[in-house]
Amino acid sequence: xxxxxxxxxxxxxxxxxxxxxxxxxxxxxxxxxxxxxxxxxxxxxxxxxxxxxxxxxxxxxxxxxxxxxxxxxxxxxxxxxxxxxxxxxxxxxxxxxxxxxxxxxxxxxxxxxxxxxxxxxxxxxxxxxxxxxxxxxxxxxxxxxxxxxxxxxxxxxxxxxxxxxxxxxxxxxxxxxxxxxxxxxxxxxxxxxxxxxxxxxxxxxxxxxxxxxxxxxxxxxxxxxxxxxxxxxxxxxxxxxxxxxxxxxxxxxxxxxxxxxxxxxxxxxxxxxxxxxxxxxxxxxxxxxxxxxxxxxxxxxxxxxxxxxxxxxxxxxxxxxxxxxxxxxxxxxxxxxxxxx
Numbered sequence: 001x002x003x004x005x006x007x008x009x010x011x012x013x014x015x016x017x018x019x020x021x022x023x024x025x026x027x028x029x030x031x032x033x034x035x036x037x038x039x040x041x042x043x044x045x046x047x048x049x050x051x052x053x054x055x056x057x058x059x060x061x062x063x064x065x066x067x068x069x070x071x072x073x074x075x076x077x078x079x080x081x082x083x084x085x086x087x088x089x090x091x092x093x094x095x096x097x098x099x100x101x102x103x104x105x106x107x108x109x110x111x112x113x114x115x116x117x118x119x120x121x122x123x124x125x126x127x128x129x130x131x132x133x134x135x136x137x138x139x140x141x142x143x144x145x146x147x148x149x150x151x152x153x154x155x156x157x158x159x160x161x162x163x164x165x166x167x168x169x170x171x172x173x174x175x176x177x178x179x180x181x182x183x184x185x186x187x188x189x190x191x192x193x194x195x196x197x198x199x200x201x202x203x204x205x206x207x208x209x210x211x212x213x214x215x216x217x218x219x220x221x222x223x224x225x226x227x228x229x230x231x232x233x234x235x236x237x238x239x240x241x242x243x244x245x246x247x248x249x250x251x252x253x254x255x256x257x258x259x260x261x262x263x264x265x266x267x268x269x270x271x272x273x274x275x276x277x278x279x280x281x282x283x284x285x286x287x288x289x290x291x292x293x294x295x296x297x298x299x300x301x302x303x304x305x306x307x308x309x310x311x312x313x314x315x316x317x318x319x320x321x322x323x324x325x326x327x328x329x330x331x332x333x334x335x336x337x338x339x340x341x
Contacts, residue, residue, distance in 0.1 A: 006037050007123035007333035008070065009326065010116050012109040013043030016088045017097045018307025019317035020106075020128030021051035026319035028080050029057035033323045036330035040070050040081035040122065042109045044088040054315040067121045085109060095313025103134030110145065114152060117298050123333040124299030126325045131307045149296055158295035159196050161268065162277060162304060163328065164285035167261055168268040169277035170197050170294065181273035185216055185229055190237035193270050196295040198246045201267060206338035212257050212266040213238055213250030214276060220253045258284075267338070287320040290328055301329040 011028075014020025024041060025048060027033050041048065045063070052059060062079040064070055070081055087105045110130070116122045127145050140148075150158050161170045170193050173184040194211055201209040213234055217227035224231055234251040241248040249266070250257070258280040261269045271277030281289050282304075289304040303321040311317060331337035 005334055006035070007330055008038040008040065008121070009124050009126055009329050009333070010113040010122040011039050011041045011126045011326065012106070012113050012128055013041060013048065014109070014128030015102050015106045015131045015134055015307045016044055016047045016093060017095055017099070017102045017134075017312060018129055018131060018309055019305075019312050020130075020303075020307065021047050022055050022312070022315065022317045023303065023319040023322040024048070024128055025051045025059050026055050026057055026317070027323040027326060028059050029055075030323060031078065033326055034078045034080065036327045037333075038077075038081070039326065040064065040083055040116070042083045042085065042112050042116075044086060044105065045082060045084040046086075046090060047088050047093065048082070050313075054313055055317075056315065067116060067119065070116070070121050083112065085112065096309040098131065098134055098137075098309065100134065100137035100139075103131060103136070103138035103140070106130040107135055107138060107140055107148075110148065124301070124329045126322070126329050127300065127302040128322065129303060129305060129307045131309070145300070145302060146293060149293060149298075149300065153297055155295055155297075157192050157196050158293065159193050161197070161292045161294055162281040162289055163292055164281045164289040165262075166264060167258065167281055167284050168292075169258075169261075169281050170268055170270050171274065171277050172270065172272050174274045176273070178273060178275075182216070182229070185233055185272050187233045187237045187240070190234060190270060191240045194237070194241040194246055194248050195244065197268055197270070198241075200294045201338055204332055204338050205335040206267065208247060209267040209338070210247045210265070211241075211249065211268050211270060212252050212261060213248060213270045214254040214257050214272055215251035216254075216272040216276075218253075218255075220251055287318050288324045290321055290325040292328065292332075299329055299332050301325040301332070 060079040113125045173181040221227045221230040230251045291302040293300040
């Protein structure tokens with residue numbers, strides 16, 4: 001990607017007390033990451049300076065005061081733009097500290113990023129982690145970024161896709177118990193995930209995406225001997241999708257379908273519950289796995305980890321997920337992420 005074609009991305013630093021500031025500065029200290037996009041970091045300058053100190057990295061900052069300065073910056077300049085919200089009080093801030101003030105600061109960064117993407121100042125958003133307990137203390141009842149986005153854009157049919165290399169996984173259910181997840185495996189919900197994923201992939205430049213649907217029961221249910229979800233819900237959903245022109249396959253045994261996807265036989269796998277999809281993605285490439293939002297009018301990627309208060313401020317947090325989230329967002333914005341097979 002040349003400097004002339006780099007999109008502009010907003011990167012939110014996440015909870016000021018978590019590892020978000022550290023992984024942000026560590027990722028952006030890498031010139032190859034900066035070459036993927038013009039980046040404007042939305043956060044607190046003092047916290048980011050401390051993050052640079054504890055990680056031992058140097059980021060070429062260029063302080064901007066408003067969105068007009070962002071748009072006017074030379075695209076060939078690989079300095080990182082910094083929009084300082086100045087909303088962290090030094091006397092009360094410390095690494096790893098849970099607080100309503102930190103939760104509100106993280107929400108402020110996210111709100112500003114939405115303003116920038118909505119008015120066209122940036123092409124997409126990359127988010128460092130927020131802490132759900134901290135944002136709850138701040139009065140926010142949404143569980144996380146995806147819920148905030150769904151409410152902001154009044155979107156109902158959305159989905160989160162985990163990505164590690166060429167393995168891409170969309171979940172029918174995520175943060176539910178295994179027992180409750182089974183009740184959420186319905187023909188309508190599986191079809192919605194296939195439609196949403198197909199629409200996103202076509203919008204991002206893949207003309208004929210191929211999808212696999214993972215079975216929920218061992219060996220695909222063995223014709224109903226080990227469960228009837230495949231017969232009553234999954235196979236009908238795949239048939240519905242194919243009738244809509246979606247190249248969907250399955251249900252396929254979950255113990256082999258992810259390997260087939262890694263080999264390039266499918267562009268994404270629809271998994272039935274949290275661990276069914278998360279485990280293969282993280283085993284395939286834990287450090288570089290990222291989250292990609294589907295079904296939204298904007299591009300948004302995120303790190304695939306939490307705030308990790310226990311190691312915040314120690315300088316040991318791995319930044320590969322943040323670096324990859326920036327790369328993926330940049331490629332999505334330029335239509336180069338999904339390549340023809």
